[in-house]
Amino acid sequence: MQNDKLSDCLDQFIKHCKKFDLRITPQRCAIYKKLIKEENHPTAEEMFNIVRKEFPNISYDTVNRTLLTFAEIGLVDVVSTKGGPRRFDPDMDKHHHFHCIHCGKIVDFYSDEFDNLGIPDYFQDDFTVYTKRVVLNGLCKKCRKKKGLKDRNIAIQNKK
Amino acid sequence: MQNDKLSDCLDQFIKHCKKFDLRITPQRCAIYKKLIKEENHPTAEEMFNIVRKEFPNISYDTVNRTLLTFAEIGLVDVVSTKGGPRRFDPDMDKHHHFHCIHCGKIVDFYSDEFDNLGIPDYFQDDFTVYTKRVVLNGLCKKCRKKKGLKDRNIAIQNKK
DNA sequence: TATTAAATAGGATTCATTCCTATTTGTCAA
DNA sequence: TTGACAAATAGGAATGAATCCTATTTAATA
Ligand SMILES: [Mn+2]
Ligand SMILES: [Mn+2]
Ligand SMILES: [Zn+2]
Ligand SMILES: [Zn+2]
Numbered sequence: 001m002q003n004d005k006l007s008d009c010l011d012q013f014i015k016h017c018k019k020f021d022l023r024i025t026p027q028r029c030a031i032y033k034k035l036i037k038e039e040n041h042p043t044a045e046e047m048f049n050i051v052r053k054e055f056p057n058i059s060y061d062t063v064n065r066t067l068l069t070f071a072e073i074g075l076v077d078v079v080s081t082k083g084g085p086r087r088f089d090p091d092m093d094k095h096h097h098f099h100c101i102h103c104g105k106i107v108d109f110y111s112d113e114f115d116n117l118g119i120p121d122y123f124q125d126d127f128t129v130y131t132k133r134v135v136l137n138g139l140c141k142k143c144r145k146k147k148g149l150k151d152r153n154i155a156i157q158n159k160k
Numbered sequence: 161m162q163n164d165k166l167s168d169c170l171d172q173f174i175k176h177c178k179k180f181d182l183r184i185t186p187q188r189c190a191i192y193k194k195l196i197k198e199e200n201h202p203t204a205e206e207m208f209n210i211v212r213k214e215f216p217n218i219s220y221d222t223v224n225r226t227l228l229t230f231a232e233i234g235l236v237d238v239v240s241t242k243g244g245p246r247r248f249d250p251d252m253d254k255h256h257h258f259h260c261i262h263c264g265k266i267v268d269f270y271s272d273e274f275d276n277l278g279i280p281d282y283f284q285d286d287f288t289v290y291t292k293r294v295v296l297n298g299l300c301k302k303c304r305k306k307k308g309l310k311d312r313n314i315a316i317q318n319k320k
Numbered sequence: 321t322a323t324t325a326a327a328t329a330g331g332a333t334t335c336a337t338t339c340c341t342a343t344t345t346g347t348c349a350a
Numbered sequence: 351t352t353g354a355c356a357a358a359t360a361g362g363a364a365t366g367a368a369t370c371c372t373a374t375t376t377a378a379t380a
Contacts, residue, residue: 085368086368099240113278127260132295184347243368
């Protein structure tokens with residue numbers, strides 16, 4: 001990202017915070033700046049470790065709380081997963097996810113067909129739908145080879 | 161479910177277990193019998209509390225481990241969620257979910273249109289897709305009225 | 321610049337899940 | 351039918367993630 005693009009982005013960020021009466025703290029700015037560079041659906045802990053490099057005093061709680069706040073005001077998404085630590089998605093564009101059930105990797109993909117899906121009519125009456133995401137589960141190329149999924153927990157969710 | 165239907169179901173269950181070299185234990189049978197009656201995407205703890213009524217000695221760990229084992233052999237699904245305790249889905253038919261971000265309720269819905277969605281071609285080469293689910297997030301009828309979502313955590317995930 | 325409520329740091333706590341291991345038990349073959 | 355044995359269980363301990371608590375700091379405002 002170019003520098004002017006980044007500062008545009010930060011201006012937007014500040015406006016967005018103000019709209020929701022959130023104070024512009026150095027912690028929030030630091031977290032946001034790192035967040036928008038992330039491509040890998042980071043956890044709060046991963047973000048904590050990234051941000052603390054430039055902000056050694058920041059606490060885990062602040063990072064986690066801030067990411068949740070960002071989610072609330074629509075600056076980041078929380079990824080739907082089958083378990084494991086919560087993962088955040090700074091890409092707010094319409095897109096969908098493939099989850100590898102072996103290694104836990106989450107891969108973005110884009111599909112007009114998926115995006116254009118309508119919500120069933122009978123549903124609209126009883127529910128207000130904010131987001132619609134397709135979630136695929138399966139094996140990525142690497143994991144397809146290995147296989148040997150003997151341990152239950154590896155088969156079910158990402159395990160370190 | 162009629163009695164003969166239930167025993168058919170249990171026969172299937174036993175066959176399925178044997179196919180995977182799993183022993184037929186009274187715990188597994190008890191859990192399975194209760195599981196297939198559940199409509200509400202129960203957690204391990206909820207299943208534990210249901211099963212222990214008829215099996216007072218069973219341990220939480222056994223219930224949780226067994227549900228994960230069932231998931232591994234395709235007797236139950238793990239629901240994709242944005243947090244909170246893991247929830248199981250005994251309905252293995254193709255269907256999709258609406259999640260209320262306020263109260264946490266998960267509602268099934270069925271849609272041929274969703275089911276018939278193809279996976280993007282370029283994707284098939286690099287990934288083996290086992291399941292495809294559409295996840296809607298929003299507000300259910302009840303929660304639409306209340307609103308007042310002031311507490312971040314309530315807005316983000318189900319909170320007791 | 322003083323006021324004030326919001327936000328933070330850091331430790332404690334809670335909650336879900338997994339691990340550990342002595343004991344029990346289902347399965348299979350003799 | 352019984353004995354051997356690996357698999358499964360019970361129950362408690364440990365772990366990991368998320369949340370809570372509260373004294374202190376600080377951004378915003380006038
Ligand atoms: Mn994404
Ligand atoms: Mn369901
Ligand atoms: Zn993988
Ligand atoms: Zn609701």
